Amino acid sequence: SQELEQSPQSLIVQEGKNLTINCTSSKTLYGLYWYKQKYGEGLIFLMMLQKGGEEKSHEKITAKLDEKKQQSSLHITASQPSHAGIYLCGADLTGTASKLTFGTGTRLQVTL
Amino acid sequence: DADVTQTPRNRITKTGKRIMLECSQTKGHDRMYWYRQDPGLGLQLIYYSFDVKDINKGEISDGYSVSRQAQAKFSLSLESAIPNQTALYFCATSDASRDRGNTGELFFGEGSRLTVL
Numbered sequence: 001s002q003e004l005e006q007s008p009q010s011l012i013v014q015e016g017k018n019l020t021i022n023c024t025s026s027k028t029l030y031g032l033y034w035y036k037q038k039y040g041e042g043l044i045f046l047m048m049l050q051k052g053g054e055e056k057s058h059e060k061i062t063a064k065l066d067e068k069k070q071q072s073s074l075h076i077t078a079s080q081p082s083h084a085g086i087y088l089c090g091a092d093l094t095g096t097a098s099k100l101t102f103g104t105g106t107r108l109q110v111t112l
Numbered sequence: 113d114a115d116v117t118q119t120p121r122n123r124i125t126k127t128g129k130r131i132m133l134e135c136s137q138t139k140g141h142d143r144m145y146w147y148r149q150d151p152g153l154g155l156q157l158i159y160y161s162f163d164v165k166d167i168n169k170g171e172i173s174d175g176y177s178v179s180r181q182a183q184a185k186f187s188l189s190l191e192s193a194i195p196n197q198t199a200l201y202f203c204a205t206s207d208a209s210r211d212r213g214n215t216g217e218l219f220f221g222e223g224s225r226l227t228v229l
Contacts, residue, residue: 002154009152033217042202043220088154090218097208097216098162099145099170102155 003027004091006103013079014111021074021106023089031092032072033100034063038085046074076108084110115139118203118221125193126229133188133224135203142208144186145218146170146178149200158201161186162208193228200225 005024013019023032031050035043047056049065049072056063060077076083086107090100116137125131135144142163147155147170157170159178167178175197177189190197204218 004154006154031216033215035220040200040223040225042222043218045217045219048215048217090155092216098143099157099160100218101157102147104152104154 002104003093003101004089004103006087006089006106008106009104010107010109012109012111015080016078019076019079019108021087021108023072023074023091023103025070025091025093027070027093028095029065029069029072029091029093030095031097032063032065033090034072034074035088035090036085037088037105043088079108079110081110081112084108114222116203116205116219116221118201118224120224121222122225124227124229127194129193129228131190131193131226133201133203133226135186135188135221137184137203137205137219139205139207139219140183141205141219142183143206144180145204145206146176146186146188147202147204148172149202149223155202158188190226193226195228198226198228 007022033048034046037043052067052069054065062075065072086105088105089103119134145160146158156172160168161180164180179187201224203221206218
């Protein structure tokens with residue numbers, strides 16, 4: 001079974017709407033990384049969370065790590081076509097920061 | 113120029129052929145990784161290396177081998193390619209030095225799309 005589950009797998013939203021993507025782990029998250037991928041291209045780092053209850057924002061994207069450190073959410077406010085792509089969460093599940101385990105990704109489409 | 117460069121970007125090959133994907137980086141990072149991406153499966157770790165003398169297997173190393181020729185170069189080989197190795201392959205690097213305040217994030221190349229017929 002997947003150690004890191006993302007939901008939903010895909011999402012279609014109308015421009016201007018808000019949306020949330022979740023990343024749930026079966027293990028403690030020692031570090032949680034959010035990336036965005038344009039279709040068929042490389043991954044762009046968005047933000048990293050480490051402490052339970054931590055919240056970070058960049059432009060219209062906000063990510064939170066829950067207190068128990070086993071789930072993170074990524075929230076986009078007033079979505080735009082430029083937000084379209086695949087969002088992946090990656091996690092340090094060992095506490096050693098030696099490697100990241102990734103979720104299955106969420107494909108986001110933003111319609112006009 | 114990109115900090116993490118992968119070659120080739122696209123490759124079509126036949127079953128049984130040997131194929132090598134190369135990765136070079138100018139970030140000065142010690143750690144390098146090879147991941148594979150399949151639709152619906154996210155990224156899966158194939159191999160990773162913490163320095164020239166260190167090679168570690170990831171989740172799906174069977175059918176693959178790697179070589180860390182220098183701090184800046186990490187290549188992935190498929191000795192005898194098979195169709196289910198058709199995927200998008202990513203090289204990534206990270207800085208192990210926490211004392212410089214880095215976040216431990218991975219820096220990815222643009223990917224190498226491999227098709228095995």
